[in-house]
Amino acid sequence: MALKSSNKVDTNRYQLEVEIDGETFEKAVDQAYHKQNKKIVIPGFRKGKAPRAFVEKYYGQEVFYEDAINALYPDALEEAVNEAKLDMIEDKIDFDLVSAGKDGLVFKATITTKPEVQIEGYKGIEAKKAKVAVTDEAVDAEIAKVQDRNSRMVTVEDRAAQNGDIAVIDFEGFVDDVAFEGGKAENFSLTLGSGQFIPGFEEQIVDHKTGEEFDIKVTFPEDYQAKELAGKEAVFKIKLHEIKMKELPEVDDDFVKDVSDFDTLDEYKADVRKKLEDAAEAQAKDGVENQLIDKLVELVQAEIPEAMYTNRMNDDVRDFAYRLQSQGLNLNTYLQYTGMNMDGLRQSFRPQAERQVKVRLALEKIAQLENIQPTDEEIEAEYEKLAKNYELDVEKVKSFIPKEELVKDIAVEKAIQVVRDNAVVTEADEAEDAKAEDAKDAE
Numbered sequence: 001m002a003l004k005s006s007n008k009v010d011t012n013r014y015q016l017e018v019e020i021d022g023e024t025f026e027k028a029v030d031q032a033y034h035k036q037n038k039k040i041v042i043p044g045f046r047k048g049k050a051p052r053a054f055v056e057k058y059y060g061q062e063v064f065y066e067d068a069i070n071a072l073y074p075d076a077l078e079e080a081v082n083e084a085k086l087d088m089i090e091d092k093i094d095f096d097l098v099s100a101g102k103d104g105l106v107f108k109a110t111i112t113t114k115p116e117v118q119i120e121g122y123k124g125i126e127a128k129k130a131k132v133a134v135t136d137e138a139v140d141a142e143i144a145k146v147q148d149r150n151s152r153m154v155t156v157e158d159r160a161a162q163n164g165d166i167a168v169i170d171f172e173g174f175v176d177d178v179a180f181e182g183g184k185a186e187n188f189s190l191t192l193g194s195g196q197f198i199p200g201f202e203e204q205i206v207d208h209k210t211g212e213e214f215d216i217k218v219t220f221p222e223d224y225q226a227k228e229l230a231g232k233e234a235v236f237k238i239k240l241h242e243i244k245m246k247e248l249p250e251v252d253d254d255f256v257k258d259v260s261d262f263d264t265l266d267e268y269k270a271d272v273r274k275k276l277e278d279a280a281e282a283q284a285k286d287g288v289e290n291q292l293i294d295k296l297v298e299l300v301q302a303e304i305p306e307a308m309y310t311n312r313m314n315d316d317v318r319d320f321a322y323r324l325q326s327q328g329l330n331l332n333t334y335l336q337y338t339g340m341n342m343d344g345l346r347q348s349f350r351p352q353a354e355r356q357v358k359v360r361l362a363l364e365k366i367a368q369l370e371n372i373q374p375t376d377e378e379i380e381a382e383y384e385k386l387a388k389n390y391e392l393d394v395e396k397v398k399s400f401i402p403k404e405e406l407v408k409d410i411a412v413e414k415a416i417q418v419v420r421d422n423a424v425v426t427e428a429d430e431a432e433d434a435k436a437e438d439a440k441d442a443e
Helices: 022-039 052-059 065-083 136-149 253-259 265-299 306-326 331-338 342-348 350-369 376-390 394-400 403-421 430-442
Strands: 002-010 013-021 094-101 104-112 126-129 152-156 166-175 178-191 213-219 233-247 424-427
Touching: 002 065, 013 022, 013 065, 022 052, 022 065, 022 104, 065 094, 065 104, 126 265, 136 265, 178 233, 253 265, 265 350, 265 403, 306 331, 306 342, 306 350, 342 350, 350 403, 376 394, 376 403
Parallel strands: 126 424
Antiparallel strands: 002 013, 013 104, 094 104, 152 233, 166 178, 166 233, 213 233
């Protein structure tokens, strides 16, 4: 293969002219003949027995050229791209056959490349870090969660039902004295005050006792999912079989011994506080990281090919489908449940895809500007890490993750570290923390 020329013909579009010598092309043509020969029928010859010369004379000299070109083209183009030192992306390729024959093959291919990127000001980015403070109330709330997980349900016999109880009921619903579909159940466990049923239902069970039978009158909301019931009044006949309540364990040293490796409540509280502080610190660092990434996105100057966003969205959709599959749900079923089509799903990933593409371009450019070159030791360590994560042999990992791709990934990680190390990070005051929390809730 020889690269005859490489010319920029449009924004992020290059045309390569590639030449393959006659000997290589002839070998590919001969291989195409042998591959197809078993299916070829020529008068006067048994099927698959006609010599190549006769086949070419009968069907034309170029009969095997297309298959030969298809066989040679991918590797030849890849070599040409590498020789031209271009960073090609997955996009349409315009192919133009210049010549093919005994002298060899010449073709032109117009490809899309990554854009030329400019970025300034990536050192000294300002960011605010949230204060890391864990209150006594936060510690108590975390312990209350553990207390709740270790609770037990007990039957209530000496009082009426109240909010927070679990009522075991039979119920059947009627509209205009006619039972409706889906309005009946037996021994149903309903947590009172949970809002699981329509407004007014749970409230009317409160103050009733075990064994009572009574009616509940409710009105279905106007926007109720079952349109035939929306806005209508209904009567539910109820039988209350049992009332259960959650009995919480006493939070003391014995409780601590049951739920942890500690012996005293004070030790346990100190450990809970430390874990909450560590989690808050990690969250604060993530907040700083997101601010740095947001700023990098703003600093990127490039004419980014639409194909880069499209490819990233496609990757995100595939990842999403894999996650659904791991939960026992396929993508088509998900789309049916949500009423969304594939194009709508893809577009929902658009903002995320644009951010990912711009961040990657920014970090690759920073790695270039900082002349970041991962060492052989770092590359091998990363392969070892991936092998451990995938639970595979290192050589197996190397077989499906090319070294050049891994080098890029390591360089990108080092580039973000450059941004981190040179960032100007100050502690946010309480007002800024509250504003950031409100913005997070709004998302």
